[in-house]
Amino acid sequence: MEFPLVAAVAAFVLGAVTGSFLNVCIYRMPLEQSVVSPGSRCMACGTPVRWFDNIPILSWVLLRGRCRSCAAPFSIRYPLVELLTGLLCLLLFRKFGLTLSFAVLFLLCASLLVVTFIDFDHQIIPDEITLPGIAIGLLCSFILPEPSWRSSLLGILVGWGSLALVFYGYLWLTGREGMGGGDAKLLAMIGAFLGLKAIPFVIFVSSLVGSLVGLSLMALQGRDRHLAIPFGPYLVAGAILYLFFGPQLISWYLHLGR
Structure with missing residues (x-):
């Protein structure tokens, strides 16, 4: 444009x-x-x-x-x-x-920036951002061209459920919290705004980038396996990458080897 x-x-x-x-x-x-x-x-x-x-x-x-x-x-x-x-x-x-989609997605991006820097500093993701964000994203799906309200609702459920499963599974296996509950709410908010299709992409990108950064930091700081690394910023990176390039990257990946 x-x-x-x-x-x-x-x-x-x-x-x-x-x-x-x-x-x-x-x-x-x-x-x-x-x-x-x-x-x-x-x-x-x-x-x-x-x-x-x-x-x-x-x-x-x-x-x-x-x-x-x-x-x-x-x-x-x-x-x-x-x-x-x-x-x-x-x-x-x-x-x-200058559309309603622009205004809604700018609100999402602004919220994601706040989450990123707060998580870096304090390793918390404020419910004051994610919980209203989930509701706003779902409501906006009824008036925006995409995602549909079904995709938004499924994005919330799958986004929260996938990371909640990791959170409680790790807690059950080790007795320690490996991932904060705020990460699951953040991914639910991302799903509310971007829909179900965004969730696998965001999880893949955030896990890849987070692993690379985590391994690098562990190598620099003596291989501390319990090194605390905020995961929220990597979820944010995956969400913003999907917002601007997600469908193109997914299409490119699906056509590899054909």
Whole structure:
């Protein structure tokens, strides 16, 4: 789909501004703090961040990643989240145009970014995101072209059930939790938005990438077999890959060797 440069810029800016809010969610939600108030402030000196120092990406670059008042460093994660959100918004707009599908899937991608960074930091996946997300995804399936409500419902059931089976099976065999229950709810949310067909793809990609990363980290850290690695980010990677390239990759795979 072709669209003017101004539309592309507007989509990226919308995403970057949304990313600025996502940074607030990523920091405050695990601490059970309000994401609405108080406004953004420097964690070192407590000085409120003024509006002209809160422009996504640009302000961080101009201030060289430091507080204007006390020169304390701001994490590079802030502009990174804004950049990723901007790019996802732009790619979704390019793929779907200004449609309801674009708005719903942008909501999904924004939620997945929050889940990713919270899981990296705290190894938790907030129910405040996944449980409403499951309901919203299912409801949206009644008004969007795809997935159908049946595919969405089956995506929820199979997504949750497949990882719940792994969770309880590992717990029964070893007496330890090998995977958090939040991962199963996250995959159920992905299934609600993307449908049943996405689940095998997401499981395969996330397992492959997670295994490669896990083996690499174990090799670097002394082969600790009990090394805790958050699985949510790999589920997110699989979901985003499916969203943009899933059907093409599946078709390519099915035609291998023919």
